Amino acid sequence: MLEKELDLDYFHREGFKRYRCKKCGAYFWSAIPRDTCTESPCGEYKFIGKKGYFRREFEIEDMRKEFIQFFEKRGHKRIRRYPVVARWRDDVFLVNASIYDFQPHVTSGLVPPPANPLVISQPCIRMVDVDSVGKTGRHLTGFEMMAHHAFNYPDKEVYWKDETVAYAIEFLESLGITREDIVLKEHPWFGGGNAGASFEVIVGGLELATLVFMNLRESENGDIEIDGTKYEEMPIKIVDTGYGLERFVWMSKGTPTIYEAIYPDIIEKLMSLTGVEKGEKEDRILGLLAFHSPKIESMGERKFLEFFVKETGINREYYEEKIVPIQKIYALSDFSRSLSFMLTDGIIPSNIQAGYLARLLIRRSLKILDDLKADISLYDLVEMHAKRFSDIMDTSMLPVVKEELEIEEERYRRTMKKGAEIVKRMIKKKREISVEDLILLYDSHGLLPDVVKRIAEEMGIKIDIPENLHSLVAKRHEKNVEKKKKKERKFPVEKTELLYYNDSYLKEFDAKVIYSERKELILDRTAFYPEGGGQPCDLGFLIHNGKKIPVVDVQKYGEVVVHRIDGEIPKGAKIHGVIDWERRERLMRMHTAEHVLLAAIRRVLGKHVWQHGTQKDVYESRFDIAHYKPITREEIKKIEREAMRIITSNIDVEAKFMSRRGAEDKYGFVLYEGGIPPGKEIRVVRIDGFDVEACGGTHVKKTGEIGFLKILRTERIQDGVSRVIYTAGLSALEKVQEMEDNALKATELASGSMDKLPEKIKSLIEENKSMRKEMEKMKEERVKIIADELLRNSKDGKLVARVHMDRGEMQKLMKFLSEKLEKVVLLNDKGALMVHSTDERAAEIAREIAAKAGGKAGGRGSFAQGKIERVEDGVNIAKTLTGYE
RNA sequence: GGGCCGGUAGAUCAGACCGGAAGAUCGCCACAUUCGCAAUGUGGAGGUCGCGGGUUCAAAUCCCGCCCGGUCCA
Known part of the structure; x- marks a missing residue:
């Protein structure tokens, strides 16, 4: 399939020929004859230690500018980056690639692109590589994908393969790369329901860019099969390119790893703070590591390390002592940058969805900070990144980010402390930690195996951490992955x-x-x-x-x-x-009130607040928001005041249909607070100056019609999610009246005045408590008196008696008697049976009595209890059994 | 959204597997010792065992539902 697809006129015109890599077998195009595709591991990173590939060194900012301007000059419109959290999509959390910005509606053809063709540098977060970051020299969780996209429609062709490849070569040449160094490797591409042919653009052994020609989509009846999935041709053909900004910067500098090329300032700072040093020897090893790192995937980390140490002849301890800390610094500098994107884009750390991914990075970062004993806060690092990239990051979010990170650190410390105690107790009890324990500790308590190992070693216990621990954890999560599907029904009519x-x-x-x-x-x-x-x-x-x-x-x-x-x-x-107008009117007020509430909340709590879900109802509605801490009583009052201000200002509520493109361009993704509606046209509800949302609900014409908005209570429904329960209009008045009724009733019952009600209730509770205690005491007195009386009736340390009291009192009574007597049987009027016997045969006696007097009993040691039906018989049987009388 | 762990005195937890009289340590209060404090000793207060239902003669313990907290994963 690829041969035909990718045999471009451009290549023949420009003297490129097709070759096959003798190592990996892949086909590629090159201007000079070659045996291999040159991509690592078929070739090596030739640019490390060399600066000859580019005409000069580039920083991230320079490189981004260079790329965008290159394409702007060639008729592409520059588009501002999208947030890294994919607010416009409900199938993914984070943006993984620039094309995510245009899925699903632009790629499906429903909505036109913001410009065509366009150029963008899109920050992306890829969590899949989180374990490799720092170790391989080239993996990152956060990176910018520079891209130019063209969307070709049946009636309007922009450009396709030849032009795309020509642009790539021209751009590389503009940076000083010679044509002879460029290899274009053929590659079938598929993902996210789409597929197409692609080129990987390789220079000096490193893939710098991918040029995808997306023209297929998944289809049951498709006639093209790739990797077992059937695809059909799409009416739209999309040029989807991705140029790795950080990789370009890396190559321009020729540093041993990508990390020191892209954030030299952060790395330098961390090194000076921790005293970690790096010389030529370390650089050489890091370069070798980057070269060999593709083998990690096939070998596993442990085996790879053995191989690597053997291959290079370096000392294992030296590696742990000198290289590992450097790798940690690399990872930390990357994690903190990803966090700066995620947090300033409004992701709130939590245990759900994208929030969890943020927490994962935060915890990994904090652990590294601990390991390195670096005297710097995670926030300081995040702030450094945000300030450096202030042109593409919202630094006004930093105060919120700071608070979030402080809360997260506090939480992390608590988890670690608690976890350490659990581990210690476990060891005390069992003197060992099994693999199952390790899984449990990680999965349920968030304790990484090496943390457990450290604690155990302090207590003199050795632990083996199996390398496949993560897959064992994954196994526990495998079962029950069932997806609910919304019922779609079809009717033989068009539309209403x-x-x-x-x-x-x-x-x-x-x-x-x-x-x-x-x-x-x-x-x-x-x-x-x-x-x-x-x-x-x-x-x-x-x-x-x-x-x-x-x-x-x-x-x-x-x-x-x-x-x-x-x-x-x-x-x-x-x-x-x-x-039913009464119902509808209440719902309408409630719905507009919800929009007012969101506006008020965002004003009071901050713009990071994002709607998480809502349910309106006639009398009480709920509104869930993402927020990093519980809402205080003071904040509730402020929100209510702010909401009433919007209501009393009597602002117009405008609802109109707009094109999705137009609405997104004008208002941004805040539109999708309440969910992502399908379709080309969306209905936009706007309270001028306060709130804009895509919303299909019914609304009042002016905010004044809401009349009254009252927050009834708030709940924390999940970590990072608070629920605000509110009501509006007449329903609000009724609620307040109801509350007042209750307060009045309570006042009446407490016979006091309403403003003194809390004190009155407090004193009543205290009175009640002391009375209960008094009663307990009196009961005890009574029991004592009865006990004395009964003791006088005992014979030879034996006693059988029928008493008139409940089980609780009987137990107390028994406690007294058992101190002085050998054998005691007590029965009450309801048939409750209690037996004491110092010879530890209480249960036997109780059971025998129960068996003969119709009942059941049991116990252990010197005490037993049970229930019988015939009390009189029970007394007689007990007398015979104990020899009393 | 799902899996797992947990909720017992003011705090940290034991008891739960295997149902049978609610515990430990710290903290608190009083007294003793002391010029006073700390330390120590003695005594004491402090609990609807998260809530609701079920099984049972009997539930902190077993079963079901809910609430709350933690944690891992998508």
Whole structure:
């Protein structure tokens, strides 16, 4: 497939020929004859220690500018970078590549791109490489993908393969790279439901860029098969390129690893703080490590290290002592940069979704800081990155980031401390730590195996950490991966005209029934709002032939609205619809109130707050937000005041349909706070100056109509997610009245005044407590008196007695008696049985009594209890058994 | 969204597997010792065993549901 696809006129014109790598077998194009594709491991990194490839050294900022300007000059429009958290997508958390910015709607053809062709430098986060960072010399969790994209439509072709390759070569040459050094390796590309042919652009052994020609999409009936999946051709052909910004910088400097090329300042700072030093010898080893590192994948880390030490003849201890700390510094400088992107883009560290990935990086970073004993906070590092890249990062977020990191560090310390105690207890108890224990400690308590090992060694216990521990952990998570799929239903009608969008105050309407089956009705037009966007559906009734038929549920499937009715109306009938206006009005106020609430919350808590989910209801609604700490009472009051300010300002609430492109360009991704609607056109609801959201709900015309907004309570539903329960309009008034009623009732009951109610209740509770204690004492007194009396009846240390008290008191009584007597049997009127016997045969005696008097009993040692049916018999049996009387 | 671990005195935890009278240590209070403090000794207070249901003669313990905290993974 590739041979035909990638045999370009450009190559023939420019003197490139196709060769096959004798090592890996891949086909590639080169201007000079070659045996191998040159890509590591088929070739080596020839640029390390050399600066000859580029005409000069580039810093990240220079390189980015160079790339963007190159393509701007060639007719590409420059696009601002997207956030690293993919707010516009619900299938992924983080942006992995520049093309993510345009999936799914631009790549599917639904929405036009922001420009065509375009150029961008998109920061990306790739967590898959997290374990390799620092060790291989070239892996990163955070990087910028410089890219130019062209979207070719059937009626409008921009450019395709020849031009893309020509641009690549021209750009490389503009940097001083000679044509003879460039290799274009053929490569089938697939991912994210798309596929196509691609070239990897290799210079000096390193892949600098990938040029993807995306023209296929996954399809069950597709006629092209790649790697077992069937694909079909798309109407759109997309040029998807990715130039690794950091790799270009690396090559321009020829440093042993990528890290010191891209953040020399941070690395220098960390080295001076920790006293870690690096000379020529270390540079040589790091270079060798980068060269051999592709083998890690096939060998596993432990084996690779053995191989590496043997191959290079270096001392293992020297490696641990000198090289490993350098690797840690590298990793830390990368993690902190990824964090600066993630946190300033508004990801809140938590245990869910993207927040968890941020926490993972934070914890790894903190651990390295501990290992290195570096006297610098993680925040300081993050701030250094953010300030250096202030042109593409939102430094106004830094105060929030600082607080988040402080909270996270505190949390990390707590986990470690608690974990250490668990490990110590475990060792004390079992004198060993098994592999299962290691998995448990990591999976349930967040303790990395080497942390456990360190603690255990301090206590003189040796532990073997199996290399496949991570896969064992993964195994525990394997089972039960079931995906819920939303039911899609199809109806034999096209669409329903949605009257509530034209006029959200429409209470009654006329319509025709165009579908009617099993109490499900579709009308040609409707004012009934179907359930959606966290807003419950409207209720009401349809009048047909003078009869009122209740509407009990309204759902939307695709473009049609289905009414479930309690009655029968035939297809073709003309009806008059009437909405339960009281309900709808409350819901409308509640919905607009929600937008006001979000605006107020963002003003009070900060712009990092992101909506996490909502559910409106008639009387009480809930609103979940991502926030890094619990909301305080003071903040609630502030939010309420702010919300009331927006309400009383009586601002227009505007709702209109816009093109997705236009709306995104104008308002940004805050639009998607409430979820990501499908389609080319989206409905934008705007409270001027306060809130803009893509929203399909019904809203009031002016904020003043909400009247009143009250937060009822807040909950922490998850780490990093708070739930605000609120109410609005008449429902709010009713709630407040209800609260007042309760307060009044309580005041009346406590017979005091309302403002002194808390004190009154406090004193009542204290009184109650002391009375309970008093009663306990009295009970004890009574038991003592009875005990004395009973003791007088005992014979030879034996006693059988029927008492009139409950189990609790009987136990107390028994406690007294058992100190003085050998054998005691107590029975109460309900048949509760208690036996004491100093010869440890209490259970036997109790069971025998129970067996003969109809009941069950048991116990251990000198005490047993049970229940019998015939109390009188029980007393007699006990007397015989114990020899009392 | 899912898996796992946990919730017992003010704090840290034992008891749970295997149901049978709610414990330890620290802290707190009082007294003794001391010029006073610290330290020590003696005594004491402090618990609806997260909540609700079930099984059982009997539940902190077993079962089910919920709430809260922690942690790992997508």
